[in-house]
Amino acid sequence: MLNRSRVPSGLRSVQLVPEQEDAATLQLGEDFSSEKAQPLTISEVAILLSRKRDMMRDLEGPRAEEFSSVFKKFLEYVERFDRYKGLESATNVRNLLQRYESLDPFEMACLANLCPADAEEAKTTIPSLKHKIDDSSLNQLLQDLASFTH
Incomplete structure (x- = not known):
């Protein structure tokens, strides 16, 4: 039970209602509304990351090989599961x-x-x-x- 005496007065009127997300009913949350984001296929992500890698190589030369480990792992992942090459x-x-x-x-x-x-x-x-x-x-x-x- 919420002890109202310890809740700041400005927050007492705010109702905390968790956003209900459910992929089965396509309730994906505000962050995934069609105006804000479009889901991509793994192949599309692989293409985008490959282009980013190539751009970095062109702009930065040899230093571009120093991609972050997260970028490298993510690129390896999408290339591994890319079913539609190219x-x-x-x-x-x-x-x-x-x-x-x-x-x-x-x-x-x-x-x-x-x-x-x-x-x-x-x-x-x-x-x-x-x-x-x-x-x-x-x-x-x-x-x-x-x-x-x-």
């Missing part, structure tokens, strides 16, 4: 996903990053898909995504 494949994946207008950008990124084997697995791992897309269409989308993997 800008062309990543662009094709994004274009394919955007054809499915009922999908939320978060769902698109999840499908591209997780690469579920079939509609059942997709709807189990991404529960918000259950009532958005029929199994036949989802299976076709997953087959099309798989055609871009390397």
Whole structure:
């Protein structure tokens, strides 16, 4: 129980209501609203980080090799899990996903990053898909995504 006598008077009227986040219902919080951020695929992140690394090398020469350990580890991670190698494949994946207008950008990124084997697995791992897309269409989308993997 909250002891009001110890709470500063200016805060007594403030109600502390935790923001309810739930990916299953696409309640992702204010930081992930479509106006503030767009989810990226791992391949898109790999492309961005590679470009950043190349820019740093061009600008700083040999000193650019001194990337932070966090940057290096993150780049290694995304390169390791990059299923759609190269800008062309990543662009094709994004274009394919955007054809499915009922999908939320978060769902698109999840499908591209997780690469579920079939509609059942997709709807189990991404529960918000259950009532958005029929199994036949989802299976076709997953087959099309798989055609871009390397």
